[in-house]
Structure formats: structure tokens, C-alpha cells
Amino acid sequence: MADGSTERDARTNGALEHPRQGRWLAFRGAELLLTDTGTLPAGDALAALGCLPLRIQSLGIPPEAGAGTGLPCHAAELPADAEPPPGTAFTHLKRLNDHLPDGLRRLAARALELIEWDRAHQFCGACGAPTVQDGDAKVRRCTDPGCGREHYPRVSPVIIVAVERGDEILLGRSYHFAPGFYSTLAGFVDAGESAEEALHREIQEEVALRVRNLRYFASQPWPFPHSLMLGFHADYDGGNVVCAEDEIEHAAFFHIDALPASLPGPSTIAHWLLRDFCRRRGRAWPPA
């Protein structure tokens, strides 16, 4: 599969002679290649694919690499038709997340976001000229001397909020969720908007409620493709739940003792928000 365009792309990144040492976070779309024992492929494993990666980004020697620390790690984008070598498999990162160690999950998120940034910034968004990367620095510079704009990895903030009303919590489901699945509400921060303003606006738009007493909780990168989830707790302040027909299939306040059966997995900030809500009321969640 090493056609001309593949070679050109790799050469653009100075990575045609791709490094053989270290561990690979190799993606086919958002699917990560792992060995059958759940480890990152190492060394020449990618060559066994019989094709060059479309692009490679150095991840340095991250402490998150787990077993085999001390080795450099590389993010690689594989062609859409890449087949896994024997003893390996591709799995979508969303399905893997709950099963990966924390460090590897963070590293995989960074790898996937850097690949997306590299792919999406081959040309300058201001003038259209090609861009080049300066070594391993995570910036692509426009080659037009009259422009020279620098393009850094994009991060898009998203607020995600657990609205509490006594022992109840607001949960909703989008049309694309699996049957029966509920989560906390979330939405992108708009241009020129603070996270707090975005939260008030999203809750008003999606379920027509007013909230107060916003408390920042935690954040989480969500690399599909480059979100940063900003988690808040908030208190109900008024209104009746009216779902935005184009976005929310159903939303309601659920009592702490009657939560939906299908909720976000333990690797997600939505899960952490729910767990914190329950712990503050003396409940273990998820129930043992």
C-alpha cells in the first residue's frame, strides 16, 4: 500500500525513515492497534503491516508508557484499509477507554489529537500555502514568507454539567445514544463565551432550565477529535424540563436511588461527576 501519496505525506513530516525503536500508538481512524495481550506494538511491528504510516508524530519518552518505560513512543496514522498483523487487533478508542490504564489512556488521547492536527494543518488556513513542521515541535508553520502563520494543535472546550436538585440529578439522552443510555448534558463553548456562560446557555437551550451555584469539578481531554471536557456541578434554579427537539430525545431528573441502568463508563468525566454526586450523599456508585 506504499503508494506515492503515502510516501509524500510521510516525507513531508520528515518521517519517511520511520523510527524502529520504541512503542507505537498506531491508529486506523480512531481505532488503536494493540497486541492480543493488550500492549502497544513495538519495534518493527508496524513494518509487518506492509505499508508506511501516513504520518508519524513523536511523543517523546512519556512516563505514561507503562511497561517498557524508557523507550520513545510514536503516534502513527495508518491507511484506512490497513489490516492488523497477526497477533494484533484494531479497537475503537471509545470502546478501549474503560479498559486502558490511566497513563496509556492519556497518551492515546494525545496521540490521536496530534495525528488529527497534523492531518488537518498540512496547508495554512489563512493563505492556503503548504505548512511545515519544525522537527518534533508541535507547531506547523506556513511556508509563505508573507504569512508565516503558526498552527498549533486545536483544543475545543466543552462544558459538561451535573445539575442537582436535592437527591435528584439531571440526565439526558441524545438521539444517537444506545437504547437506554443516559448521561450528563454537555455542549461546546461558543466563540467569545466563558465556560460559565456556555453552561447557562446550553442548559437553557437543551432543557429550558435555569441553574445556579456553578462549581468547577475536573477536566478531561476527549480526542474525538479535539475536545477538552470542563466538568461542573450546578444546582437547579427553576423551570420545567423541555427538551430541544433537534438535540435531546429525553431528559429528566432521576432520584439517586433510581438512576438509569446504562450510564457512562468509569473512564469518563460524566462517570466521575455522577460518582461525586453519589458520594456526597453517602452512596457508593456504581452500587457494589
Ligand SMILES: [Zn+2]
Ligand atoms: Zn499562510
